[in-house]
Amino acid sequence: MLTSAFDSAGQRCSALRLLCVQMDVADRVIAMLKVAMRKWVMGYPDRLHTDIGPVIDAETRERLEAHIARMQTEGLAVTRLARDQSGGYGTFVQPALI
Numbered sequence: 721m722l723t724s725a726f727d728s729a730g731q732r733c734s735a736l737r738l739l740c741v742q743m744d745v746a747d748r749v750i751a752m753l754k755v756a757m758r759k760w761v762m763g764y765p766d767r768l769h770t771d772i773g774p775v776i777d778a779e780t781r782e783r784l785e786a787h788i789a790r791m792q793t794e795g796l797a798v799t800r801l802a803r804d805q806s807g808g809y810g811t812f813v814q815p816a817l818i
Contacts, residue, residue, distance in 0.1 A: 762812055763805030774811040781811040791818045
């Protein structure tokens with residue numbers, strides 16, 4: 721699930737964008753996702769420990785960040801937990817669980 725959603729920074733036509741989960745297991749699945757997200761490392765793809773690389777360009781980064789901000793503004797809970805090893809440079813977008 722995490723690989724499909726966040727590998728290649730989610731920039732594949734087959735990337736997971738929406739996960740539908742039954743209400744009776746939703747809390748458990750969300751908790752497991754959060755634990756797994758805490759272990760993922762966002763950084764440069766030439767480093768072996770990196771799980772999530774940068775998005776393709778600044779325009780894509782801005783569009784994704786705007787979408788995440790809009791979801792927060794609309795009152796949806798947004799969780800961003802990947803460990804950031806990017807050094808603050810480049811076109812990185814920390815994965816979001818909305």
